[in-house]
Amino acid sequence: MASAKGTIRRIGVRLDPPAIVVVYEAGAGLRKRTIPVREFFKTSNVKRAAENIRDRHCSIFENSPLVQVEKMLRIIQENMNGHDLQECLEKVEREFTVSPDEDLNKLDDEALQRKKELMNLTFEENCVKPGDPNFRYDIEDDFDFAGPIETSGWDSENQDNEFEF
Numbered sequence: 001m002a003s004a005k006g007t008i009r010r011i012g013v014r015l016d017p018p019a020i021v022v023v024y025e026a027g028a029g030l031r032k033r034t035i036p037v038r039e040f041f042k043t044s045n046v047k048r049a050a051e052n053i054r055d056r057h058c059s060i061f062e063n064s065p066l067v068q069v070e071k072m073l074r075i076i077q078e079n080m081n082g083h084d085l086q087e088c089l090e091k092v093e094r095e096f097t098v099s100p101d102e103d104l105n106k107l108d109d110e111a112l113q114r115k116k117e118l119m120n121l122t123f124e125e126n127c128v129k130p131g132d133p134n135f136r137y138d139i140e141d142d143f144d145f146a147g148p149i150e151t152s153g154w155d156s157e158n159q160d161n162e163f164e165f
Helices: 046-056 066-080 085-095 109-126
Strands: 008-014 019-026 029-036
Touching: 008 066, 029 046, 046 066, 046 109, 066 085
Parallel strands: none
Antiparallel strands: 008 019, 019 029
16 A cells, blocks of 8 residues: 555544544645544543554554544544534534633543643644744733732831841
């Protein structure tokens, strides 16, 4: 089989029978690959299944984040649990989105790890590196304060200090 290295353009799912559909650039044209999802059940570990698919098809998923495959597998898994497509998409979108108002302290370990991976992925996408055209080395910002600067009891200098030397 020829090498399928390229960049993924689109990724989606087929629900019956379960499969991940990938459209990617290979060489001069676009290719479409349907990857069947075998031995995947309602209670399967999504992360482990995503790693297996990525390892089995490493030439396609080489430069893509594992979160993409995990998201597609969660859609398939929610459909296996009896939810219709719209419910599946809404639930999975909530799982794979980090809301600034969300309290991450209340999440279980698996959900917290997923949110951390999403935040790291978003950071890497938005990070400006020295070779980028928008990179500026020495940025100075002035922070205008709306009101007077509040003082605190611990930083006043006119207190009697009982531990003077």
